[in-house]
Amino acid sequence: MTQEQIEQVKNNPKYQKLVTERSKFAWTLSIIMLVVYYAFIMIIAFDPSFLGTKMGDGVMTIGIPIGIVIIFIAFILAGIYVKRANGEFDQLTKEVREELGDIA
């Protein structure tokens, strides 16, 4: 790819839109996952007994649903990303490639 072609791609408004929006979206979701996970790890590190708090009269503790919910969050976030990326972002990528013509 020549410098001229690189400039052409970089100045394409759709390419700019694709890159900005996708990286914003990807990083937001990553940060949500990291915050959820490291919050969990910090609780284990600093206040493990919190997860042992009983939820009712039985043996069930608050830690069990929290753990299971984190597993679900991981799956749901993955689903959210794939839905948007395989729809909107891929459409945008296609348009960028069409506009760039011979470079792509």
Added chain:
Amino acid sequence: MKKLLLIVSALLFSVAAVASGTIEGEIEKQPLNVSAIIMFIIFVSGTLGITYWAAKRTKTAKDFYTAGGGITGFQNGMAIAGDYMSAASFLGISGLVYLAGYDGLIYSIGFLVGWPVILFLISERLRNLGKYTFADVAAYRLKQAPIRTLAAFGSIATVILYLIAQMVGAGKLIQLLFGLPYEVAVVLVGILMILYVTFGGMLATTWVQIIKAILLLSGATFMAIAVMSHFGFSLEAMFAAAVEAHPKHQAIMAPGGLVSDPISAISLGIALMFGTAGLPHILMRFFTVSDAKEARKSVFYATGFIGYFYILTFIIGFGAIIMVLNNPEYLDLAKQAINGGSPILGGKNMAAIHLSHAVGGNFFLGFISAVAFATILAVVSGLTLAGASAISHDLYANVFNKGGEVDEAKEMRVSKYATIALGIIAIILGIAFEKQNIAFVVGLAFAIAASANFPVLFLSMFWSKLTTRGAVLGGSLGLATAVMLVILGPIVWVQIFGNETAIFPYKYPALFSVTVAFVGIWFFSITDNSENAKKERALFEAQDIRSQTGIGAEGASEH
């Protein structure tokens, strides 16, 4: 080829026959498990059949390394899950839950949460930039020889450590389940894995993974349902029974002693998350699909299967507390006489296996045993293929050959020799480590993946100022730190070398070694003012465009 497979099948049948002979002497210890042997033979024959089919379709290097790039997202998701749901996670995590309850869930979550992040940040870029190995990506705009050497070294170290753990696990498992001598079991695994990989390449390896993943998920689902149905599908009732049965009682419902201090907790979290994103056999799977769209789908399905699987292992572990722990049938009387308590036959990692017997009798025990063995076979095949690719594609084709024209047929031949060599190394190490404490091995593999492979790969895609010097020096520092801290840590320094106290007090070095790697790469890159560094930085934009859009990326081959 066909003949060879026939011979091997015949050999396997005779091995099974021998097994039934040798077991008679010690029948009071381990009754002959006919259903396990039959089901295992069915699995092996089936997968050898697939290997034969795959061998006919594996003609080019692209076929061999990436199954021609024609695997669908769903299939690849299954195969990734297959790679990831190793015997170590199936038996190990259910065993951990059995032993410590909630602590098992902490591990599962750590193993899982890396996946969405890999999806958001890495998977599509990897697919758009790479060809056969993750070193293709790391070395995209940097100097081929040094980067590939480092990446190959990190890959081979990870692969061999992982192989040791799987081989030792396989040997012991088969010894216990089928009554085969340890060495025979290890050799058998080694030979089968060499056959799958050398003849069937990535296509056979992928299908072995998919079949194994389906078997494992169905088996584990059945076990979890059997346990839950015992308690009218009430989690509360199941936990209550487990709390009553377990010597630690209510403590199993909260984090216990496994992760005892903040540094260890954070360090373990980093190792599990970044380690996953640096495992060569997992990264390689992203090149088997046709484009970024399928790569994303793969991770989505994989995350679902893996998450579901971990929920199952959690229930299985608790089921084992209730049905195995106080059941005299599974008690290791010899061990109990020495140490007291209620140890189970084969140790805590056999909890899931015993539970399969408790809920489904001998037939189901046979099924789960065969599945566990199949799991090991599938995982070692994936590992070996990744290791062999690092040797043939990175070291041979791009380092020794100095990036010149490589005869594709020759590269594939090298890859097959490398597979055989790795198979033999795995057999030898598997036998050598039989009586060794291998608790550190998987941890070390993850630490190396997180501290050497991941930082270089990640920064090569995201940081325009990265240079060859920075990547090589920083990556090597990360690798060295990880290895050194594991040696000086409590498991190797105290438990294996027998010293009084550990020089490095933490079990998991990742927090420190990953930091060293990132800081090292950063420092040696920004201080690099060579002409070469300028050139490498200038190349980032073109690389970034390809990684964002897939312009110029490798597609699927036409057949």
